[in-house]
Amino acid sequence: MPPDTLSTLISRIDFALISSVHILFPPLTIGLAIILFVSEALWVKTQDERWYRLCRFFEKLFIVNFGAGVATGVTMEMAFGILYGPFSQAAGPFFGQVLGYETITAFMYEAGFIGLMIFGWGKISRKMHLFATFNVALSSTLSAMWILVANSWMQTPTGVEFKDGIFEVTNWLAALFNPNVFAAFPHMLLAAVELSLTFVVAVCAWFVLKRRNVDLFLRPLKYALVALAVVAAVQVYMGDVLGENVLDNKPAALAAMEGQYDTYDKDGNVNNAWNIIGWPNKEGTGLAWSIKIPHALSLIETKTWNGAVEGLNSFPKDEQPPVVLPFYSFRVMAAIGGALLLLGLWGCWLRYRGQLTERLASQQRLFLMACTAAVALPYIAVIAGWWTREIGRQPWIVYGMMTVKDGMSHMSTALATFWLIGFAVFETAVVLGTIWFLLKVCRMGPDLTSPVAGEGHEHLGELDLPEAGKADHPEYVRPI
Template identity: 60%
Template sequence: MVENQWPVLLSRLDFGWITTLHILYPPLTIGLATLLFFSEFRWVRSGNDHWYRLCRFFEKLLIVNFAAGVATGITMEMAFGILYGPFSQAVGPFFGQVLGYETITAFMYEAGFIGLMIFGWGKVSKRMHLFATFNVALSSAFSAMWILVANSWMQTPTGVTIHDGVFTVKDWWSALVNPDVVYAFPHMLVACLELSLAVVISISAYYLLKRRNVSTFQKAFKYAMLVLVPIAALQIYLGDGMGLTVAEDQKPVLAAMEGHYDTYNPDGSVNTGWHVLAWPNADNTGNAWAITIPHVLSLLETHSWDGKVTGMNAFRANDRPSVPIPFYGFRVMVAVGFAMFGLSLWGLYLWFRGRLAAETVTSHRWFLRAAVASAFLPYLSVWVGWWTREVGRQPWVVYGIMRTADGVSRMSNAQELLWLGCYVVFELAVWGSTWWFLNKIVRNGPDMTSPIPGDGDQNLGELEDAPRFKHDANPTPSPA
């Protein structure tokens, strides 16, 4: 390998490690906050204590996960300036402001209401606490939106011009609502919900298998399983939409995701077959071997039998992304999507048969075991999806405009390795601590004995009417 390639490789490796560990946390925070709002809403409306117990139990998981997301998120933003200094300077007029909006959303809006959500039980009214939980869910979704706006702009940069090496925003609406974000943000938001549903389903199934707190976790399990049906189906639809967007705006990326090298030829010598499995040759000019289904790629990407899908060989060699990660990452995403949809249909079938009731659900042990294992699948899908997205964009840091080699900081190999080592140690420490606390919470289970808080307004009113001093045993009501 040529010496000057090492800083690019190490910077990509370093930042790839940071994002791989960081992305474990925000999806669960975003989705679980929404599910907590639903659980608390059910408690406020029905007065059923099971919903309160579920809300307080899963809230503990949210708190630990949120803290880990903040710690690794701050590290990731710091890494932009350290590892990608020239990129940060060039895109600052747009990127800096968008990340500033995300900071306001996450560290002011979300952090303010999460404090009220955690410490407000019994101190504010039920409706005010529900309002705080709603705002935690809403602000976390806004935070994700700004991150996806920034990353999508790197995929399909619009609304900017370059002057003296700096990106100047000419059309804010075009830059914010770029072609990629139209599907990328809904796709990620639904992924967060799907992942959180899978976590709730997995933990609930674990308790059902152990026959612990069955009446409480049966409710969480049944409702989460039913909601998973439309969410899993919607995610498949949005994934198809993302593929169409990539096919339109990032043709080399689509070619890498499909291992597609030769563009369709009307004479029939080349058709747009879909490769189930394949591996590129050493020159990245074709596949060394492939298992192919004819014409399916055209059907997927153009919705026609012989639609044109541009192959990798239509682009310059130094503009082509690496194939294996996007190719297999995409297939893992598809497999996970249909696996989650299949699990949801299994649950729907049992629900129609009346088998998800508290009296019968524990008898379906293979179904519950599959449900426990399902929590890992959305995490895997988020991981490989992000790798596909970032590796597929290479060799560009801003697609088609700024190469990654031009955006990395000018550090020595020793400095790059030092930062990589520090980030590895820090991220593993956060991951290990988070896993230990989450494990402990799940092992201990929900608190089923503490008193249910009443309405905070009533409690405050009782305190105001209570005697404050011994010599004031019969206070005169205040004229106020």
């Protein structure tokens, strides 16, 4: 293998590692922020101290995950410049602007309120703190929206012209609201909520299984299971919408995802069957073997019995994406989505039968162990979905306009290896450190003894103190 080809391979492995690790953290930040807001709103409305204790406990887990997301996100932005210099320069007029919008309207927005959310307990009013938590949830969602706008533009580039090695924006609205983003962003947002609900279910189920604070964790467990069943069902629909979008805009990517090599013809020589599993032949012209369901691919993608789904052999060989990784990563993602739906329905069934009470819930050991173990599934699904999306776009970095090879930095094999080792060490340290701190917080459990934030302060402004000395009183909290 020539050195330049080897360095390219190493750089691609490097960026695959960096992006795969980073995608683990933002979904939990987005979804858990929404869940924290809902929990805190319930506390503010009902004055039930248990919601407050849950908020403070899950907020600790949120902080750990948020820090890891920032660290790996900064690393990925570095990697764009180091590993994909030509692409960064060429796409700067659009890509750089969008990341700038994300920084201003989401990251800086989030930074302004996350300090209030974390350190504002007891120092600002409850409603103001709830407002801060709401803005953290909103800004996290906005951040995801901008990132998906940028990535979706790479999938379906519109509103630009590629001149002299630079993407010149000719229509900002067409570039921002590109065809892929309307399906990709809701799909990713639902994935974030689904992952976060599974995370909450796993943590709560672990405490109930261990018979620790059952009265505290059982109620959010039951709520989260119902929400998981609903969100997982909606995600199935949204995944189908995204699949149709890929069929319309990236037919080669869909063909790779489905292992579809030949296109249906009216004489019936090729049938648009859905391949459950299979493996490409040595020539790369079809599947050597497969287990398939006749006509199912047409029904899934076109909603007709014999609707045409273009096969890979319709595209030039050098424009065909790999098949094995997107084919199986897509199936892993879909299977996990189905498993999480079944888990949510299982929980709903137990709740309907009255088995999830404080007296009986701990006896449902199989169910609780399944809930706890399920925490890994949405993380695997998110990585699998990201691989499906990114590998399915190959060989393009900007679909149909710029190849990955043209967008990569030219460096020696030694330098590429240096960056791979350096990034791998850092990413491994972040992942292991995050897991360690998350487990530590769970082992410590919730704080049930400290005073509730703001409790007893509502009337401190009426203390019989000189007006000039009120602000200096150790128990005085200035109302906001």
